[in-house]
């Protein structure tokens with residue numbers, strides 16, 4: 808039993824290590840906006856707009872590709888008998904009309920797949936009350952990204968010229984002189 812638990816931990820550690828910043832591996836980034844439990848329908852609040860920006864959470868448009876992206880929106884009914892309705896505009900044109908806000912102590916959040924709507928890591932969101940009174944309690948954008956491998960930086964080729972060291976020059980000079988002396992000595996020994 809202990810061995811099995813250890814094997815599971817080791818596998819978990821391996822998987823955790825493998826899901827890091829290695830080239831091409833998926834990463835998860837998220838951005839949360841919580842404007843502070845705004846109550847729609849009273850205090851004249853009818854509409855709110857905000858922008859999620861993943862670039863502040865580690866997403867880089869130059870090297871990262873979005874695989875999936877999910878927007879979560881949390882609302883809370885204040886438990887009156889009326890029905891709660893909200894219009895949700897995502898990006899510039901993705902419109903969800905008259906969505907019903909579900910009641911309950913911990914209502915299920917809306918979840919939208921929004922990867923096609925994200926440009927340069929940002930997503931614009933607008934919420935407009937249509938009916939009832941309700942709280943808007945938070946928004947979260949979660950994305951899985953793939954990071955391109957970073958190419959090693961190679962500088963321009965530098966031309967290399969070989970300059971003989973002074974010691975080499977001395978040895979070379981000595982060799983030339985020695986060869987000359989040997990030739991001269993041989994000529995002297997030759998009978999004329």
Ligand SMILES: [Ca+2]
Nearest residue numbers: 884887888889
């Ligand atoms: Ca209600």
Ligand SMILES: [Ca+2]
Nearest residue numbers: 885887940941
């Ligand atoms: Ca209500």
